[in-house]
Amino acid sequence: MPSLHAPTIDNTVGAAYLGVVGSAFLYGVTTLQMYWYYHQFDRDPWLHKYSVAILWVLDTFHLAITVHAVYVYTITGFGNVEGLQHILWSIKLQVSINVVVVLMVQSLYAYRVWILGGYHGGVLGYLVAAVVAAGFAIGIIIAYQIYTVDKYKELDAVGWAINASLATSTAIDFVIAGAMCFYLRKSKGSETRLNSRISRMMQYTLSSGLFTSACSLSAMFSYILLPETFIFLAVEFLLTKLYVGSFFAMLNARERPREPKTSDEENSVGMSQLRLQFRAPSDHSSLPSPAQPTPYSAPGKVYPW
Template sequence: MSVYSTQAPTLGNTLGAVFLGMAISCILFGVSTLQVYFYFHYYPTDGRLHKLSVGFLWLLDATHLSLTIYSTYHYGVLGFGNVDGLQDIIWAIKLHTAINVIIVLMVQSLYAYRVWLLSGYHHGVLGYLVAAAVLGGFAIGIVLAYETCTISVWSDTASISWAVQASFAASTAIDIVISVAMCYYLRKSKGAELRLNSRISTLMQYTLSCGVFTSACSLACLFTFILMPNNLIFLALTYLLTRLYVNSFTAMMNARQRAPRPEDTETFMMSNQVFTYGSPPRSIPDPERHRSRDHKFDWVDVPAPSRSLSNASASTVHAPELHKAEYAYTRHW
């Protein structure tokens, strides 16, 4: 018995699936837009690389959604009743595929960059493995974008099925490799400080969650493309895949500890004033105000064991100086 679906294409599993994918994509785009707003609002001191990456990803995501809406409108409204016209692959679908490849590879490259830095701290080889996997995925993505531009009707997708399947499989494998490598190095970065270990555990949870969601969606795209070749359910899932990649990266950036802003500090000081009738206002002591901000570790400042001090020389250094030197070189993230 064949495992392939022999169901004929209908209005529900073609235009209906694409419409539902577009609707859910609009919701996820709203979530990613809110994440981008929070990022620029709460992390104004981030480096130029992170700001440009988040802004460029949002622009690509908005363009991708615009192409999704246009293609759905073209097939569902402009092409209503034109059965022959529904067989054509319009330019928006081809450009949509290219932007999808760019977004996925860009997010994976940003994750791979962090794995590369952690690999350098620990003198590991996983950084080279992740870099090779991302470069391989980049090559497959270019081939997929080129092959998509060579076909003109949906029935021709069978001729480039190898490129589509390779792209989905590579995306799943890269997500798994990056998640495993990141969690491995983060676990090696744990030390004796409980607050630091708690922050690292949070990063590991976010990394695993993002890897699971994106990998599951990539596998769903792969299985629906192979098992249901007569409908467009796989295309609707690709709409969601792009949104999940953007949301995973922006959520990871917003999962860090937020630095206090001047207006927030002033507002907090005003709210801490206690007014008593007949006496001047007094302030409630705030232990967080006196806590040092030098020990903030987050997604950008991931700690790693220091090798700058030997065991012999460490005993001659005072405790505060030892702690400062132990994590000094991780601040350039």
Template sequence: MSAATLDSGAPLNNTMGSMLLGVIFSAILYGISVLQCMFYYTRYERDPMYLKFLVASTLFLDTLHLSFVVHTVYHYLISNYYENDALQAMVWSVSLEALPTGVTAGLVQSFYAHRIWRMSHGNYFSTGFVLFLILATSACGTAWVIMALQCRTYQDLLRISPLTITINALSTAADVFITMILCFMLHRSNPASLETESMVNRLILFTINTGLLTSLCAVAALVSLIISPRTLIYASFYFCIGRLYSNALLASLNARSVIRGRINDVDSNFHIKSPRGANAAATHLTRDVFVRPADDADELTVRIDRTTELYADGSYGKSKNKFMPPEIKEPESVADSDSA
């Protein structure tokens, strides 16, 4: 939450009206999350259990958060309809709603940190910096919830406004850094074909779009909090941040078949395999990506073999050796067995 203050007689359009809009948009995004969950569980049944558990956890946290914000709006606008004293007092749900939002953000950002770790083959600096931002945001968020539960009015909440701004800034920084490092790793790859290059471009565009939504929403909440701290305008954005995180996660999982083109759907998240050792800086990327590995493999790869045969004119339906000119040799198999 933030250090919003409802002064006596304050207009409801930029206070409870803003909070109500936030609940409406959050409910719409929650419905999209439910649909994406249904699609995920029916489409990617072979995914590992940790991914299925992550999706289930985000859906549960979304449900919990929505119940908290609905209770908050019902408490202020129905149970205490336009009672000025009640509008200035904080209800328990308005403080606790920050908890599922923070946990959802931490889970999704940790998922992206794991992706960075895999794509960079254990780059401690990049992964460690992302984890530092995640842990710092989680620690500040936990402290905020504890302190907010001790506040009786929104006026008391103004005392921890610096902590609120810090949480929003750290969360935004984590989103921006994750998006930048993922795009950089994809951009420096060396596609082996035009088809693979197209897939990489789709990956970069998709990564930017998913990271941009959460970043813009967090920035909007942060700016509205700084410019207008005595209103609840920020709530219109803050109530949607958790839903945007869960939708970004589900979209990245459900869009795998689209990004790969016509490559068969598989059970792993995005992963680019690059050579280890001296040539690790030059990533060689091809279509052979994202498939269930063998029991003794440590990478996620797929092999796509295509055979091209040469026939002389008029050889259709007849023996190819009989009609093949001397300069055309026996057909050879050409295997596109690049590795990603």
């Protein structure tokens, strides 16, 4: 029985194929999340709207070039064992896109932590900004180092950069999740409905951070333990989709703001009150007191989380 450490069809192109299949499934989920976001939160700030669009475009391009890489390895280069040793341009490019997507999502999370920290006068926002900036620096290094090698066996020379990038990404996820949960917990008050929404946001934050961190660690350990296989590539294919999906899920987990009353609805309410007054002039208990105005439901407030 061949060892897992030795490259075979199963743990090279087979693993890459499974990674693309999983990526395609997650891409369908993120596309559905994007549609739901624009349908439910059409009045969101421009930062959220543009970020969702850019992330979805990058995610689409990432899936396209990973499909290209697997197609070349399995169809165009069928039976070419020597070709499996070369790193395709699409593999190198998908690493760069992966770095951009991960750092963009982490920056958006850091921005939310920064806003929450501003409300509470905390310093965790500065810590999150510092670790994300460190992630940017390491991401640039890994993207450059990957372009300097031509064969997979040459990755040993830049293995430190690969491990540093994945480890830093995991650390950033933990720091962001911890900071957001800390500030969200401090935001709890006496309102039950608001506390329920905050608890739900904390659950989404922890679960998304757990999934992305687990995927980053899996990619790192699979590269350390099985460097001659494509298992780490298959896991990395999924990483981009998990980051995009986690951010979309965070946005969609919010409660949709209620639409303000239109002039037609207000006129309809006024006419109903007039009809009630003419029908029952003697029953003053059913009419609102002049000293006590009728309650009015204001449009839903958009909280920073």
